[in-house]
Amino acid sequence: MKVLVIGGGAREHAITWKIHQSPKVSEILIAPGNGGTAGLGENISIAADDIESLIKLAVDRQVDLVIVGPEDALAAGIVDRLQALQIPVFGPTQLSAEIESSKAFAKQLMESRSIATAESKTFSDFELAVNYSEAQETPIVIKADGLAAGKGVVIAQSHEEAKSALHDAMVSSIFGDAGKTVVIERFLDGLEASVFGFCDGKDLAMALPACDYKRVFDGDEGLNTGGMGGYSPPEFVNQALMEDARTQIMQPMLDALRESGRPFTGVLYGGLIVTEGGLQVIEFNARLGDPETQLLLPRLNTDFIDVVEACLEGRIREISIDWRTDSCVGVVLASPGYPGSYPRGLSIKGLDNMDDDILVFHSGTTLDEGSLVTNGGRVLTVVALGSNMHDARQRVYENVRRIEFDGMHYRNDIAARAI
Ligand SMILES: Nc1ncnc2c1ncn2[C@@H]1O[C@H](COP(=O)(O)OP(=O)(O)OP(=O)(O)O)[C@@H](O)[C@H]1O
Numbered sequence: 001m002k003v004l005v006i007g008g009g010a011r012e013h014a015i016t017w018k019i020h021q022s023p024k025v026s027e028i029l030i031a032p033g034n035g036g037t038a039g040l041g042e043n044i045s046i047a048a049d050d051i052e053s054l055i056k057l058a059v060d061r062q063v064d065l066v067i068v069g070p071e072d073a074l075a076a077g078i079v080d081r082l083q084a085l086q087i088p089v090f091g092p093t094q095l096s097a098e099i100e101s102s103k104a105f106a107k108q109l110m111e112s113r114s115i116a117t118a119e120s121k122t123f124s125d126f127e128l129a130v131n132y133s134e135a136q137e138t139p140i141v142i143k144a145d146g147l148a149a150g151k152g153v154v155i156a157q158s159h160e161e162a163k164s165a166l167h168d169a170m171v172s173s174i175f176g177d178a179g180k181t182v183v184i185e186r187f188l189d190g191l192e193a194s195v196f197g198f199c200d201g202k203d204l205a206m207a208l209p210a211c212d213y214k215r216v217f218d219g220d221e222g223l224n225t226g227g228m229g230g231y232s233p234p235e236f237v238n239q240a241l242m243e244d245a246r247t248q249i250m251q252p253m254l255d256a257l258r259e260s261g262r263p264f265t266g267v268l269y270g271g272l273i274v275t276e277g278g279l280q281v282i283e284f285n286a287r288l289g290d291p292e293t294q295l296l297l298p299r300l301n302t303d304f305i306d307v308v309e310a311c312l313e314g315r316i317r318e319i320s321i322d323w324r325t326d327s328c329v330g331v332v333l334a335s336p337g338y339p340g341s342y343p344r345g346l347s348i349k350g351l352d353n354m355d356d357d358i359l360v361f362h363s364g365t366t367l368d369e370g371s372l373v374t375n376g377g378r379v380l381t382v383v384a385l386g387s388n389m390h391d392a393r394q395r396v397y398e399n400v401r402r403i404e405f406d407g408m409h410y411r412n413d414i415a416a417r418a419i
């Protein structure tokens with residue numbers, strides 16, 4: 001098979017790394033890819049949201065399968081376009097992807113099926129939104145309805161802060177159209193875990209759970225980022241909780257999507273929180289997570305292409321998916337200034353000095369006359385497996401300390417709470 005992977009982050013490097021091992025795959029194109037995917041296939045310099053050029057690429061190069069990484073392309077309807085051309089594609093249609101691209105829609109569907117989630121109300125009118133939020137207890141959570149690259153959520157500690165977040169989104173339009181509508185929801189307290197269902201429209205197979213770290217600094221201080229690292233499995237998620245996640249949340253949501261005419265094929269991502277009142281949904285996404293993918297695919301023994309084909313052919317229930325029991329820890333190395341502005345083109349050293357079984361997935365890297373330089377905010381995800389979390393954590397940090405670029409920073413506390 002000739003496979004086209006869309007995206008250029010560490011998630012897509014991990015997908016490319018995994019399918020490169022498949023005996024079914026003979027050629028991989030990655031658009032746009034990065035310095036890490038360059039060694040596994042052909043990087044094609046087309047942005048992940050340039051739908052027209054991606055469609056043309058898939059047709060011209062006669063690819064047999066497209067795997068879509070990022071949400072923007074899904075929300076823009078790339079799957080519908082490829083399906084219309086009979087090109088097999090792994091990912092949900094535009095309407096199904098609304099489970100991520102409209103938080104208001106997601107809340108409405110959850111409420112209609114009594115899927116446990118924070119009580120909420122949706123507003124498109126600023127004054128009404130402010131009035132409602134002022135009648136609620138703080139902290140209160142303000143969410144832009146649409147896609148906002150992980151920056152659309154504010155946990156307001158006071159009514160004043162809530163009002164200013166509502167103003168930013170609804171009046172100043174800092175998220176563009178994505179913030180014209182907002183969801184205001186109750187704050188939930190607990191530990192968060194991400195779960196994933198490989199979905200074939202009707203049924204799903206659960207992947208392993210994982211935890212990610214969104215804040216930039218140790219101890220969950222500082223601004224939100226795209227994700228600074230993570231670990232799998234989470235120590236607080238047992239079999240019974242996973243079974244609850246499947247039967248009370250993931251399968252009911254898949255049913256709800258199908259029954260509302262939006263059968264979901266691809267990866268349904270449940271952002272869950274374990275509260276005193278039980279398991280609740282924080283959000284759904286319509287694709288694999290980053291950095292979770294970098295933690296999960298190394299633990300997957302089964303050929304990922306077999307999983308994808310089972311989803312596309314409506315037989316996910318018929319295959320057995322085999323996972324390694326190892327613990328896994330991933331640490332993201334970021335550019336100086338990230339998640340604010342940062343320089344590019346910094347020379348990266350030390351990657352030739354990694355232990356054999358350490359995995360390094362690239363995101364913001366590129367090759368500059370053959371040598372590897374930074375090219376984004378998050379630069380690398382360094383991943384180690386171990387027989388237990390302590391071992392995996394120790395090994396990942398030993399190797400992280402051998403990598404250098406000017407101003408590189410990373411969190412020191414990834415997976416610390418699991419030990
Ligand atoms: N009701 C809530 N109570 C407490 N914390 C919340 C709540 N909703 C969101 N959060 C926090 O804000 C983070 C981001 O929220 P959410 O996942 O809805 O936004 P997102 O921008 O779609 O995230 P992602 O980039 O992961 O898709 C959550 O991981 C969680 O830590």
Ligand SMILES: [Mg+2]
Pocket residue numbers: 100283284285
């Ligand atoms: Mg989301």
